Amino acid sequence: MTDAEFDALVVELQRVSPDAPELHAPGGGSKLLSLDKQELSEWLAGLGAAAAGRFSVTPKLDGCAIALEYRQGLLTAAWTRSGADAMHLLPLVATVPSRLKAPISVQIRGELYGLDGRQSTPAAALRRKVPSGKGLAFLAFEVMQSAADHATQLLALDRWGLPIPPYLLCRAPQLARHHRLWLQGQLWIELPTDGLVVQLDDGQQRRRLGVTTVAPRYALAMKR
Known part of the structure; x- marks a missing residue:
């Protein structure tokens, strides 16, 4: 099933049965949203005055979206974008800390990807009956339900040991250039990327814009 097909099913389920248990992740965790793939100019126009602010640009990894939950600094839950439990695998991935550097309780969104650059690698690992973290890595992108600026979230994640x-942090006129550099293979070539994720950095503007049923309005996926 493609991401678009999955998102369409989520929207339909939310319409006919908003309280369905499938709409909630294991342990009461938050569902993972997808990303819009509009034209850059159209998306910027939809942001209104917020488009004059600062943007963060990160690599869009070709892997599987994963959420991690830490309680008092200890890893207690992990799940995929569809809400499937992933605790059988994530503790085995070398770059997923079992304990944070601070005794905090937090939910984190990131991406599980294969060191071989193939999207099928993490997907197959999640399905494997005998799990192994070999050949896998994880990067944390977001503190879920945080009101902080995105750059502040990234600094916090790094400080906690993730x-x-x-x-990159930039203004709207530089976004097209960063995308062009990525298309030319000159940006983040060390990672298995299939695009860039562009999002408003300002936490207040992110909260004001909010999310649709499947995607945040303050973020955009720029692909080929």
Whole structure:
């Protein structure tokens, strides 16, 4: 099933049965949203005055979206974008800390990807009956339900001991250039990317814009 097909099913289920248990992740965790794939100019126009603010740009990894939950600094839950339990695998991945550097309780969104660059690698690992973290890595992108600026979230993730992606901070006129550099193979070539994730950095604007049933309005996936 493609991401688009999955998102369409989620929207339909939310319409006919908003309280369905399938709409909630294990342990009461938050569902993982997808990303819109509009044209850049159309998306910027939809942001209104917020488009004059600062943007963060991160690599869009070709892997599987994963959420991690830590309680008092200890890893207690992990799940996929569809809400499937992933605790059988994530503790085995070398770049997923079992204990944070601070005794906090938090939910984190990131991406599980294969060191071989193939999207099928993490997907197959999640299905394997005998799990192994070999050949897999994880990067943390977001503190879920946080009101902080995105750059502040990334700094916090790094401070807590989680691996974070490289990122850029810029204004709207520079976004097309960063995308062009990625298309030319000159940006983040060390990672298995299939695009860039562009999002408003300002936490207040992110909260004001909010999310649709499947995607945040403040973020955009720029692909080929």
